[in-house]
Amino acid sequence: MLLENKVAIITGAGRGIGKSIALKLASEGCAIAFTDVALTDEVEKTRQEVETLGVVCKAYVSNAADFEQAHQVVEQVIKDFGHLDILVNNAGITRDTLLLRMTEQQWDDVIAVNLKSVFNFIHAVTPIFMRQHAGSIISMSSIVGLQGNAGQSNYAASKAGIIALTKSAAKELGARGIRVNAIAPGFIVSDMTNQIPEDIRNEYMKQIPLRRGGTTEEVANVALFLASDLASYVSGQVIQVDGALA
Numbered sequence: 001m002l003l004e005n006k007v008a009i010i011t012g013a014g015r016g017i018g019k020s021i022a023l024k025l026a027s028e029g030c031a032i033a034f035t036d037v038a039l040t041d042e043v044e045k046t047r048q049e050v051e052t053l054g055v056v057c058k059a060y061v062s063n064a065a066d067f068e069q070a071h072q073v074v075e076q077v078i079k080d081f082g083h084l085d086i087l088v089n090n091a092g093i094t095r096d097t098l099l100l101r102m103t104e105q106q107w108d109d110v111i112a113v114n115l116k117s118v119f120n121f122i123h124a125v126t127p128i129f130m131r132q133h134a135g136s137i138i139s140m141s142s143i144v145g146l147q148g149n150a151g152q153s154n155y156a157a158s159k160a161g162i163i164a165l166t167k168s169a170a171k172e173l174g175a176r177g178i179r180v181n182a183i184a185p186g187f188i189v190s191d192m193t194n195q196i197p198e199d200i201r202n203e204y205m206k207q208i209p210l211r212r213g214g215t216t217e218e219v220a221n222v223a224l225f226l227a228s229d230l231a232s233y234v235s236g237q238v239i240q241v242d243g244a245l246a
């Protein structure tokens, strides 16, 4: 058990990559607190699946883009679980369109949910992690944040921002025993990528050297590594999980 007696908070884990990370960390003994925008049947199903693995799992309604809500939910998790060891910033959205057609709202929404949320949660957990002189922070970037992508300038900017934030936080917080890393997935099969028209998806597949989309579990495996002591000397890094696409 790599994460026995540990507690993780994962944002936006009702489905997709976040859900797989919750299941993966739980399978190594980690208690799970996760957030999503609403307590839907899907969210409750995720909570039950995680609990089936023999750990405590609680779901919280919280908009990751909201500074106050992020702080409130972290405070509540400390009340409910007693301590906190791992933060996974996973919540993310897309509002894809070409730059000239992009509305201010589309820009602001993506920056708020994808990038500001990471600041919100790092800000909320840092005093806790500093006191215990330990903690692992993992944020979900994207290869689009490394390369850019036509039609995703808002999303790409948010994901590039996460990389800069990760590297800066790793430098600031390293002396306090806190590790900060990012994961940059490529094309992962999930509800988010299922929105992409099938012909465009098929084109992507041809460009991926491993010739397939990744699974959410393949991203979760890397999150487990970064969350655990296996990565005790790994900080300030961006690990690509992309089948050699980028």
Ligand code: NAI
Pocket: 011, 012, 013, 014, 015, 016, 017, 018, 035, 036, 037, 062, 063, 064, 065, 090, 091, 092, 093, 113, 140, 141, 142, 143, 184, 185, 186, 187, 188, 189, 190, 191, 192, 193
């Ligand atoms: P998804 O759309 O399946 O799941 C995202 C989850 O975040 C949903 O449960 C959603 O309700 C929740 N969420 C959205 N806004 C929120 C908010 N304001 N506060 C709290 N929760 C919120 O997406 P997927 O594919 O699982 O992506 C997870 C993360 O991985 C995202 O940050 C995404 O940008 C990133 N990513 C995904 C890739 C892919 O190919 N699927 C590739 C690269 C990065």
